[in-house]
Amino acid sequence: MSARFAKFLALPLLAAALSAQVNPPEPAQDAADPSPKILPDTENSRATDTLLLGYRLADYARATKDARAMIVAARMIDSIPLKKGTDKGRLDREMVTEGAVDTLTAADLFAEAGRLAAGDPDLLAEIEASQAEQTRGVACPCNSIRTARFVPAKTTWTLRVTRRGGEPFVVGARRDSAVPVVLRVLDENGGLMCQDRSGNVTLYCRVNPIWTGPVSVQTVNYGEQGTGVALVSN
Numbered sequence: 001m002s003a004r005f006a007k008f009l010a011l012p013l014l015a016a017a018l019s020a021q022v023n024p025p026e027p028a029q030d031a032a033d034p035s036p037k038i039l040p041d042t043e044n045s046r047a048t049d050t051l052l053l054g055y056r057l058a059d060y061a062r063a064t065k066d067a068r069a070m071i072v073a074a075r076m077i078d079s080i081p082l083k084k085g086t087d088k089g090r091l092d093r094e095m096v097t098e099g100a101v102d103t104l105t106a107a108d109l110f111a112e113a114g115r116l117a118a119g120d121p122d123l124l125a126e127i128e129a130s131q132a133e134q135t136r137g138v139a140c141p142c143n144s145i146r147t148a149r150f151v152p153a154k155t156t157w158t159l160r161v162t163r164r165g166g167e168p169f170v171v172g173a174r175r176d177s178a179v180p181v182v183l184r185v186l187d188e189n190g191g192l193m194c195q196d197r198s199g200n201v202t203l204y205c206r207v208n209p210i211w212t213g214p215v216s217v218q219t220v221n222y223g224e225q226g227t228g229v230a231l232v233s234n
Contacts, residue, residue, distance in 0.1 A: 044144065044234040047234065048170040051077060054075075055077065055201075059201045071113045077106045078105075087147070088159075091152070092158070145233055147159060148230040151221045158218050164209070169207045171234075174230045176227060177225065179221055181220065184217070184220065185217055186215065188216075
């Protein structure tokens with residue numbers, strides 16, 4: 001692992017410290033097995049964890065109008081390369097109207113941090129320095145995949161993926177509106193492996209498959225309106 005990539009993997013520690021100041025962590029996921037086998041992180045799972053924590057830190061920074069937290073979130077998100085998912089999965093209802101999906105980027109967050117800075121010269125200098133550092137690139141041997149889709153009201157989006165036994169599977173879903181969304185991971189027999197119904201903007205699941213095989217990732221929109229959803233996984 002490069003020293004530069006290792007530095008960015010340390011960003012979650014700062015992110016957790018910032019968010020814990022006024023928003024202590026609460027249990028967010030319901031595991032089907034209350035004591036699953038815990039598998040050690042790989043670079044891929046750690047990178048996806050970093051990305052998802054960056055999304056959650058951005059949510060926190062926006063709610064608390066914290067420019068410095070937004071800068072950290074932008075750096076975290078920009079530090080993890082993403083591949084675009086080609087399999088869009090399936091919806092359990094026919095889509096009448098296609099909607100837009102918001103693509104949250106580090107550039108968006110740096111711009112938002114600039115607005116939150118409200119002219120503070122120290123914060124603006126920090127934003128400029130962070131952006132200059134990011135443009136030099138990060139050597140990351142990661143394989144995080146982002147798949148985005150508009151999910152209509154009262155609809156379930158299912159994406160099937162094959163996971164390798166012995167490696168943790170980290171997946172998150174970020175909605176771009178206020179509708180209630182639930183994230184689920186099911187095994188090949190339809191058994192619940194993980195569920196996040198916390199109501200957070202960014203939902204999170206981690207499962208520890210002991211054998212290689214397919215799993216289904218479901219995003220359920222219980223709302224009266226459609227919403228864009230971005231799924232990120234290793």
